[in-house]
Amino acid sequence: MDDKTRTEVEAAAFRRMVAHFQERTDVQNIDVMELAGFCRNCLSKWYQEAAGERGVVIDKMAAREIVYGMPYEDWKEKYQK
Numbered sequence: 001m002d003d004k005t006r007t008e009v010e011a012a013a014f015r016r017m018v019a020h021f022q023e024r025t026d027v028q029n030i031d032v033m034e035l036a037g038f039c040r041n042c043l044s045k046w047y048q049e050a051a052g053e054r055g056v057v058i059d060k061m062a063a064r065e066i067v068y069g070m071p072y073e074d075w076k077e078k079y080q081k
Contacts (some may be wrong), residue, residue: 018043022069025079043067 001009021027021040029039041064048063062074 018069021067025075028081034065040064040067 021043027040033039033042044060044063044067047066048058048060051058051063058066061072068075
């Protein structure tokens with residue numbers, strides 16, 4: 001697989017994982033953290049860091065909104081138990 005295709009496949013897998021997290025609002029971050037060692041907040045932090053490495057500044061809350069599909073405070077109010 002060439003680098004361009006690999007990057008496209010990785011991006012598609014990332015988008016699918018984010019969509020899955022957005023659909024599975026019943027799954028709490030602590031549950032994911034305990035089982036997988038990362039959660040939505042970790043994913044948003046990695047997104048923010050990757051953007052920064054490429055010269056794109058995204059603040060923590062904007063990165064979380066990308067991962068959660070809504071403002072983090074709204075998600076917490078609606079879904080966090």
